[in-house]
Amino acid sequence: MSKSGMTRNDWLRFASVVIVFLGSLALLYPFWPLKSIVPLGLDLQGGVRLVLQAQGTEGMTAAEKVDTLDKVVTILSNRVDQYGMANAEIKRLGNDRVLVNIPGTANPEDARRLIGQTAMLEFLKVVTAGTSANSEVSPTSSAQEVLRDRDGIPYVVETEPLLTGAALSDARAMTSQSVQQAGQMYIAMTFSQDGAQQFVDALSKLKVDDRLAIVLDGVVYSAPRITDSIKQAAAQGWRQVKDTTTITGRFTPQEARSISIVLRAGALPVAVQPIEENTVGPTLGSDSVRRGAITLVSGFAIVLAYMLVYYRTMGLAAASALILNMLIMFAALRLFHATLTLPGIAGIVLTIATSVDANVVINERIKEQRRLGKPPLVAVKAGFHMSVSALIDANATTMIAGLILLLVGTGPVKGFAITLGIGVMGSLFCAYVLCRLLQEKTWIGRHIPARVSSQEN
Secondary structure (H helix, E strand, O other): OOOOOOOHHHHHHHHHHHHHHHHHHHHHOOOOOHHHOOOEOHHHHOEEEEEEEEOOOOOOOHHHHHHHHHHHHHHHHHHHHHHOOOOOEEEEEOOOEEEEEEEOOOOHHHHHHHHHOOOOEEEEEEEEEOOOOOOOOOOOOOOEEEEEEOOOOEEEEEOOOOEEHHHEEEEEEEEOOOOOOOOOEEEEEEEOHHHHHHHHHHHHOOOOOOEEEEEEOOEEEEOOEOOHHHHHHHHOOHHHOOOOEEEEEEEOHHHHHHHHHHHHHOOOOOOEEEEEEEEEOHHHHHHHHHHHHHHHHHHHHHHHHHHHHHHOHHHHHHHHHHHHHHHHHHHHHHHOOOOEOHHHHHHHHHHHHHHHHHHHHHHHHHHHHHHOOOOHHHHHHHHHHHHHHHHHHHHHHHHHHHHHHHHHOOHHHHHHHHHHHHHHHHHHHHHHHHHHHHHHHOHHHHOOOOOOOOOOO
C-alpha cells in the first residue's frame, strides 16, 4: 500500500481495518475446534430438547398465564446456569408451554430431573410416623395428610407448613466430616433474616421431642426431633438458627448438588410436566458439524475462485473483503455469546453470497466508468459513489427481514437471523472500507478488466 497520497480519512480506514482484523483474531484464538470458539446449538453437538406443559393454569387469565410462564422461564434459567449447562435456551412456547433446549449435556437424566423438579420446600409438623414402609398410619382430621420418605415410610403431618423454601437465602451440597457419617452428602441451608425469624417463630410452636418434617415436592427427606439445645438457640434470636439447618437422606453427589441448586433458584409457581422429549446424540451432532464445515469451506472456496477468475486483480479486493467478513462473523458470534446452529450455518453460507454481492455491484460500476474512458482512479471513486444508494437499499431490506425473524422466530430461526444480520453489516464495512482502500491506494485499482472507450486520451 502506497503511503503517498494517503489522506486523514484513508488512515482512519486503514486503522479501522487493522483494529477489526487483529481484534477478530484475538477473539477467535485458539481457532479450533469450532465448539471452543463459538457455542454450538443442540443440533450441532447433541443434547436434550424438552417441551414442558404448565399444570394448573386453566383458571388463569391470559395475562396471569404469561406472568406465570415468565417466572417458570426465569427460575429454570437460573437452575441450568448454576448447574453449568451452558448455552441452554429456555423460552415460552404458546400460553401454557415452555421450550427447553440444553445442548451438550452429558447426562440427559440430570437435565430432566433438574428441570422437572418443582422444588416446593416445606417444614411440616409431624403428628405420627410409621416405623417401616408397611406401617399403617392415617390422618385424624382434614388438616392432616400422609406423606412418605424415599424408603416408603409414612408420616402423618399437618398440611399447613410452619415454614417454606421462600425463607431460604442459600443452599449448598456438603460432605459430612463426622466419623459416623464420613463422606455422606447433605444440604446445608441458610435462612434470610426474615426467614430465620420465621424459623424461630415456628420452633416456638413446637415442644422438645416433637418432629419437624423437611419435605421437598411431597417427599419427606428428613424428620429431625426438636432438641432442648435447638429450643434454647431459638430463644436467643434469629442469628442462632440462621445457618444451622440441614437436609440429610443418603444423597449421591449429583442429587445433593441438584437439590441445592433448585432450592437456591426457588420453587416453580406451578408444576410442569414434560410432554415432548428429544435427545440428540453426539454422533448426529458431530456429523452435522462436519457437513456444515464442508458446506462453508466449499462455498467459500467456490466464491473466491469465481471472483478471482472473473474480476482478476479486482477480485483480490473482493477476496480480502470476504475473508475479513468471515473473521468478523465468527468473532461477533463469540463476542455476543451467540449459539451457532444449523440454520445459523445456512445464514453464514448466505452471507458469503451477500458479501460478494456488494463487491459485484461496485466492480461493475467501476468497469462502466472505465469503459467511458475515465482514468482508473477516477473510475474507482465514481464506481463506489454510484453504488452507495443501491447497496444501502438492498442491505436495509435484508436487515429488516432479519430483524423480523429475530423478533418473532424461534431458536433456530433466530440463529439464522443473527448470522445474517452480522454478515450484512460486516459485508458493508468490508466493501466500503477495506475494498475502497485497496482499490484506491494500491495497484489493484489500476488494473480494471474493462475495454476502455476509444475516446480516452
